[in-house]
Amino acid sequence: MKKNKVLLIGWDSADWKVIDRLIAEGKMPTLKAMIEEGVKGKIATLNPPLSPMLWTSIATGFRPYKHGVIGFVEPDGKGSVRPVSSNFRKVKAIWNILTMEGYKSNIIGWWPSNPVETINGCMVSNMFQQEKNGSKIIEQENWEVQPATVHPERIIDKIKDLRVHPHEITLNLVSPFVPNFAKLGKGDDSNLGIISKFLAHASTVHAAATELMETEEWDFTAVYHDALDHFSHGFMRFYPPKMAHIDEVEFEMYKNVVEGAYIFHDMMLERLLGMVDDKTTVMIVSDHGFHSDHMRPIHIPQVPAGPAIEHAPYGIIVAKGPNIKKGEQIFGASVLDVTPTLLMMMGLPIGKDMDGKPLVDMFSDGRKATYIESWEKIDKFGGELVKIDGDVENDVTAALQQLIELGYIDDLNIENVNEKDRVKNIIKENSFYLAKSYSSTGLHDDALELLLEVETKSDPDYRILHEIVNCAVKTNRFALANEYLQFIRKEKILIDFHIDILDAKVQIGLNQPKEAIKLLNKALKVDNQSVIILLDLANIYNGLQMKKEALKCFNKVLALDPENAHAYYGKGLAYLRADEYEKAVEEFLNAIDRLYHFPLAHLYLGESLALMKEYEAAIGTFELVKTMMPNLPKVYRWLQDLYDLIDDPIKSRENASILGKMHLDKRTIICGLPGPKMEDALSMLKQNKVNIGKSFDVLKTQNLDVLKKDWFSQLEGDVIYLPLQYFPSLNSRNLNKFIFIKDSLEDTIEHMNKKAKIKANTFNFELMNNLNKIEESTKSWFGKQPDVDVYYLSNLDKLMEII
């Protein structure tokens, strides 16, 4: 039986904002038709959004810390460095799996895919189109195909003359990008050379891809183009509307370049689609988007990978084919999902160890995904790296030079820096990216360990120090966070503005909301358009249940960035906490509309619907949250109760049973100010023979290290009375129920005075401030825990019922 083919097209940096505009103007007709015949959606990138890491995740289904391809440059094992390659990939790529299963693949231009692998089919690496030796261009007559860039060698003859050299690109070809090029002065035409190079590289990749598709047998073809990314980094600042700091003449000259690049990709797409039949499934993906509007940064940080600041968090995914739905949108896609989805398209099982999931919603035939434990454990030949004979240093230097020109890596100062230092610098840089990859999935401990290993205060790197503080806060190591924060401040490694924002993060971690607000307001005076500061500020206000202030900040964010899902989500939370459920639902839906894979927005949407007594809708929402966050106990608790309410005891029991297997700490935590009501509450518990243990005494006398993760589990008792000052270091993961006894500050002080035998009319303002701070800090802590249920009790009638 003839197998259905799959064509995967990678467009680095392709972004919906540009595409939607061009489609509306009739300038990308091929993509428009493809969308109409298939499905489209946003695809979430990973952090850090660096292309070689992302395209390897796309081709493997694994996160960078599992697939091993990190950064733009890597040590070559011989004491020097080289551009990131396939050598460090630790897991199988889709083409290896397909080779194992007897499918034939064409892989063209994938980044990184050098050296090529001896797969079943053809592979043309990302170095094939390079025409440079260091910073010098090799003339066309001397332009040889570099070793290990093509597999099998027999295809070299038919594709080598299809390479387009930048010097072949005529003004005729550049003019659609820069129509007024004739007005450029003699010394001002360097941009035309840049455009020629991008165009030549794209044309080479496309020519090789079309040749292999036409002349070789294949089941799967993957072709990767970096041109949109390069055109965007070079020219997006000239894309309309004009940015205030851009020179009018330059704007007029280069405003069409990005548009031209997208149109050229649409033209290439037309040819590719014309080469496949109706039985072929075609999918286009990008690894991230690219800011094209008011979110475009004015300054690019002068650090390695600094240009990545221009990357937007969502790229594009479009698919069409015989088993793909038509005219629909898909939601919740991530770059990690591409390989699992490709496997499903090819009728192959997905590795359970992959980080991605198949995008089952795109299929029209109701097919189900099948799984195996891991493709890594299957011992079949999937292709091996082609060994390079002899010296190919020139080729490597050329690729490094290109990365330097694009701003992705520092000028390695190849002549003047000794190789040992160069390797050391690259290891440090890549460790930073790896740490970012860890911390992006909550593995802050691993990230911190790695960062502390490479960071030396004698040669400080502000990005690493910044990340150390972030990770230290996330792992409750506040002493460490403060140590590094003070170091940054003392050595003036960052300007005050950035230090204040970082300090605010530490204060939020320490549950010192008022301190954080002060710092953020100070920073806001320097940049009142900062979405990050406004969001941090709004979230603190939300935690303190200061709805008016929170909404004001969220609305400011939305004025600056109308598509900001986090601002809509924050507004939803503010309304939910004020018991305004209809408004909350509207805002959560706004958030989900902009960012579908937003589990907490779905969770609170479910809660709002449940509180509106929309039980069926709430159940549907919680069932979805279960697929997004399968380890969140709160969802199962809600579902258990909601199924009970709609008389579905079987489903209720199912959820109760899952909850039972979660090994949750079933103890209730009671907390609040040490006032008269708290004393009454503790007495009531004792009278009812509840074992409340002596947690406070244990903490004091046994000197438990509250920085250790498991300190709470060492406390005894069915109900734990936990003084408020311990909340910052409490890990809420396995906890579920908190009772906060509400007492007034005045009553609490009077009660404390009485116990300390201080005169009744003595009023201690310092004590009042401290108690106020502790109470705010606890509220702030509760605001950050999505999975806990908090009961605020002003009277004790229901205390025993809740326990």
Place this chain on the structure above:
Amino acid sequence: MKKQTTKSIQLNGETFKIPAGGTLGLLALGNIGVRAWKEAKAANVNDNSKEKNEKK
């Protein structure tokens, strides 16, 4: 003055003209476009050198 030879190729029933300076449309055709363009350029060079030789 240099002589401009314009060749053409057929694809899916359509005729594409091939000016020696190339077009984006040709590059977008991939293998066939690049090959035809390179052939047209080579032919153009040959025609011009032939003309030059004849004049001599």
